[in-house]
Amino acid sequence: MKFLIAIVQDYDCDRMLRTVTGFGYRATRISSTGGFLRTGNTTVLIGIEDDQVERCIGLIRQSCQARTEVKLDPANEYIEWFAAGVHEVTVGGAVVFVMNVERFEQFRADAVSVSTRDGGFGD
Ligand code: 2BA
Numbered sequence: 001m002k003f004l005i006a007i008v009q010d011y012d013c014d015r016m017l018r019t020v021t022g023f024g025y026r027a028t029r030i031s032s033t034g035g036f037l038r039t040g041n042t043t044v045l046i047g048i049e050d051d052q053v054e055r056c057i058g059l060i061r062q063s064c065q066a067r068t069e070v071k072l073d074p075a076n077e078y079i080e081w082f083a084a085g086v087h088e089v090t091v092g093g094a095v096v097f098v099m100n101v102e103r104f105e106q107f108r109a110d111a112v113s114v115s116t117r118d119g120g121f122g123d
Helices: 010-022 050-063 079-083
Strands: 002-008 027-033 040-048 067-071 088-092 094-100
Touching (some): 010 040, 040 050
């Protein structure tokens, strides 16, 4: 099993999640913040079988093609980068890490019924 960690821009995330979950993959979305721009992005966690990695990465790639140029403002905290010749950065697309999973467990409560007549949880 493999664990994909995909960092994507917020504006690509809905499309990406619709696509990967539409193909039957399970995903968890976490709000995150980029260390460089310190603006919001989204981290998506996906656990999949080894033989599904390339297919899933292909879906992420096709969902996150949008690129946006962000011009750094020399009047604010990016002044060091501006001085170093970094005037704009390109964001969008996706950054994907693929990790080996040593063990996966999923505990389900399907053997235990906890619902009560009023629909709440029992004592
Ligand atoms: P940020 O760290 O906010 O970076 C946003 C964009 O700024 C980057 O886009 C890149 O184009 C630019 N950038 C970042 N560091 C730079 C530097 N030292 N000099 C010049 N430009 C720089 P992406 O490369 O597409 O990365 C998008 C987001 O993915 C990053 O947001 C960060 O949250 C994450 N990320 C990228 N590489 C990572 C890594 N190796 N480890 C962990 N997170 C990573």
